[in-house]
Amino acid sequence: MRRAVLHRMIGLLLLAAGNPSVGFAQDALQPYQLVRSLQLVQDRIAAGDHAAMPMQAKLLEMVDARLRDTGADDFKDPRNFRALLVYGMSGGNPLTVETAVSRATVAPEELAIAKGVISYLNGRPADAIETLRPIDPMTLPSDLGAFLALVKGSLLSGEEPAAALVLLDEARLLSPGTLVEEAALRRSVGIAAMQGDAARFALASTQYVERYLYSPYASQFADSFVSGVVALHMSISQDKLGDITSMMDPEREKVIYLRIARRAAIDGLNDLSAFAAARAERGRDGIGNQDDPRALLYASLSTVTSGTVDDVHAKLDRIDRGKLSDGDRALLDAARAIAGELVAPPAALPARKPAFAAVEQPPAVENPSAQPSGQQTSDEAGLPLVEGAMPEQSTAPASGEPAASMSNATAVAAAASDGAAALPASAPAPATGLNPSDPTDAAMIKARRQLDLIDQMLGAAPR
Structure with missing residues (x-):
């Protein structure tokens, strides 16, 4: 029922965006309703619905416009202020968040979260984590707590990776099957590899491939996965690696093994490189890749x-x-x-020189600057x-070979x-x-x- 209502709401929003004569529909909706619609679209994208990405762009534009027009009366409903914070932690416009927060009268804890989010959006991670550290995401409403756990986990991933993994688990617990869980799993893979935790790395990788392999952000997972396999090669068996990649379609599996083979060869891990190259060549379902020049x-x-x-x-x-x-x-x-x-x-053997031959001068030392560079x-x-x-990721530059x-x-x-x-x-x-x-x-x-x-x-x- 809730999903059907949200689908109808999205249809109304897009109709309003395309026809100014019905633009009143956008103004009539509360900020929390707009943000919920945005989250639904983002969850569809995380599950692999790339066709929803233009809809996300339009909704972001509409949410931003609505939040810039909010006043003190709008924030009497606590759901609207939580929606503002969720919008900010989803990568929203920091200026919009700051402007809206300045108009709101809210409890001290909510104001602290807002200040931490603004620091996070403005590229001040130390200030953000100092402000947000005392706040327990599990004590907040699930919609807000999930995003706060994700942000805190991301901020702590470098200096406190163990604490970051706990927070990312909390984010997944509070918001399963969503873009929040996709991002939390993706980040957990990289942190587990950095920690040398092969079991956690394999589990998070398996869960990601099962649920979010077709996410537009899956290329970031692939980067972390390949690096982790190489870093943890002594702890992850070839059978376990095969179990994870077997859940991919044949083309994705082939490219993953090609990337592992290349990295392993460069790092001098001949056994891993040979295994990955052989798997890439062998292919699956009777479709081999023996002629692939990279393999x-x-x-x-x-x-x-x-x-x-x-x-x-x-x-x-x-x-x-x-x-x-x-x-x-x-x-x-x-x-x-x-x-x-x-x-x-x-x-060939050099010609024997007579004992009375003059001693030759040693050859000049080759100029190191003459070496190819x-x-x-x-x-x-x-x-x-x-x-x-x-x-x-849609914000990443187009790939190319310089x-x-x-x-x-x-x-x-x-x-x-x-x-x-x-x-x-x-x-x-x-x-x-x-x-x-x-x-x-x-x-x-x-x-x-x-x-x-x-x-x-x-x-x-x-x-």
Whole structure:
């Protein structure tokens, strides 16, 4: 019944917005009725109804206009003041909130919440948390308490993560199945990973995928999920990871595994990278991705120094570099250079010099400034959460791959192709006990230097 009434209310609001002759409908509605309508639309968006986003924009405009016109009489109804605070904690206009609060006569606790919300909206988190800390969200009406718990949890996530997780749980308890719960779960995933709490991370991730996978904000969840899987790789089993991703559709699952494989390869986690790349290649429901150049590349990165050289070469040769991002093309070039160096023949023996030959002067030290250098690209391998299906948050800038003259990975690849003599001054010869003047030992030193280079390349590559 309540949902049907709200749907009729939204229809009336949109009719009023589109036809000025019936604009009186907007003025006749109380602020709390407008804010409830806005919350209903936001909950639909969180559940995956992206078509409701234009409706949200129109309602935000109408709510803002109505609240700017409120007077002292409007706030005699406590529901209207609570609605003002909810609007503010939903990301409302701080000027509107400040103006409306200045006209209201309310209890000290409500005024304290208002001051904390205004500090929060104006980018003063320390002031906001100091003002809001004594207020227990569980003692407030659920509509206001849920948002207050979410805001406090967000503010405390950096310095007091354990307390933040408790508050986010309270937000979910007070407002299940809403945008508040979606945001609380999404933030819990990142905090649990930061805390090293693998069980909490897996539980929050499972709940998010079950309920909010199609939210327009799910790309933020994906960022936290991929980072958490890499950070907690020693604590999360491959079976548990598979259980979580199995709830995704095949395309989303593939892209998640591609992102995990790339991050794991860059961080030197070969087992995780190989597992994720294999899952991305295998696909699901009989639809494989063996020809996906990214899956082939990340699988090769995890075996370039340990797999059979011929197999690695075969994989690298199958990759269509034209389908890779700039950052991944640099990774491909470096992998090819390293694989080539591992099978390069040892240098020829130098001609024996007569005992009476003049001692040669040592070669000049290579100028470090002559080494290839470039600026680190912010490329993310062209991997969204899922191509064309899960947009970034509406306020985020459009994604793209910034151009760069030469990435760090490209510079390392160029150095690798030039052999050990091209190593920068910061990469000295490893202390191996080998004799550089012996051709066989020199080849071993060169190969080990190439391994060092691939480590440098992976560490410098964009994440």
